[in-house]
Amino acid sequence: MTSDEYVIEADGARRCYAGGFEAVTGVTFSVARGEIFALLGTNGAGKTSTVELLEGLARPSDGTVRVLGHDPHRERAAVRPRIGVMLQEGGFPSDLTVTETVRMWAGCTTGARPVGEALELVGLGARAGVRVKQLSGGEKRRLDLALALLGRPEVLFLDEPSTGLDAEGRRDTWELVRQLRDGGTTVLLTTHYLEEAETLADRLAIMYQGRIVTAGTPAEVTAARPARIRFALPHGVTAGQLPLSLRAAEYDGRRVEIRTRELQEALGELLLWARETGVRLEGLDARSASLEEAFLDIASGTETVGV
Ligand SMILES: Nc1ncnc2c1ncn2[C@@H]1O[C@H](COP(=O)(O)OP(=O)(O)OP(=O)(O)O)[C@@H](O)[C@H]1O
Secondary structure: OOHHHEEEEEEEEEEEOOOOOEEEEEEEEEEEOOOEEEEEEOOOOOHHHHHHHHOOOOOOOEEEEEEOOEOOOOOHHHHHHHEEEEOOOOOOOOOOEHHHHHHHHHHOOOOOOOHHHHHHHOOOHHHOOOEHHHOOHHHHHHHHHHHHHOOOOOEEEEEOOOOOOOHHHHHHHHHHHHHHHHOOOEEEEEEOOHHHHHHHOOEEEEEEOOEEEEEEOHHHHHHOOOEEEEEEOOOOOOHHHOOHHHOOOEEEOOEEEEEEOOHHHHHHHHHHHHHHHOOOOEEEEEEOOOHHHHHHHHHOOOOOOOO
16 A cells, blocks of 8 residues: 555654653554544543644644645644544533534535534434533534534544443444445544444554554454463362463463463363363363453553554
């Protein structure tokens, strides 16, 4: 892929707040046109600080960011009409109705969608006449999303789009984001929800303390990690009796955990050993690494490999 096919690019981008605290310590990634890219990370990892650089709300203290081939801060006039932004906290006048709010926004947007269409997209059609202050938290998030979509953006930035939504609202939002992607929109979202990243993102990056620790497709991020086999041995049998190749096990009394990059082989060997020795493996559980494990390893600070 050539660099002009990337619509979002960050190259060694850093962000330093007043007082000298460096919240983003040099991130590099790119997002291709029509891709959904998720930035994952614990609270304070630097996701919002990074996205704000891409939205042109701040300038990197070092490194570069480009959106649609432009510097989003210096060339804001070129970039702003082509992007949609859903911030973590929208904040609109609470006395206006939903329709009035969208209409007001549409007045400042070139080529805006019809108000009714924007509301239908996010499932707020039936709430059009309700005052914003009477909306639930989840409905306010959907109104935020409607405003971000008003100008039919080529690039959509979603900062925790499903926070505060119930399970159904979350799934509706995912479906809408997929439809937008299928229509050619590029989406960069931040999220705490691993399931959201796993089901929605074409590629993702996990941030920790201002930098990207790992990145790739959800399958790549998990494939790089060992699978896990857990079981308990009966009384009188110790982990030392396991075949040599399986002894890299951790064990605590009867409970054994084997971490392996060759799940099928290790499991086969274990089951063969159990049959030959007549040992019953209680609570046997074998699973490939999940995104959740990758995330938790990173969030606990045990994972420090950079990309
Ligand atoms: N205006 C600011 N001035 C100083 N420090 C800030 C400012 N905004 C954020 N920070 C700090 O920068 C770090 C990264 O914050 P940021 O909001 O980017 O993280 P995040 O990954 O988006 O977290 P969350 O998931 O909680 O939204 C945090 O330590 C935060 O306290």
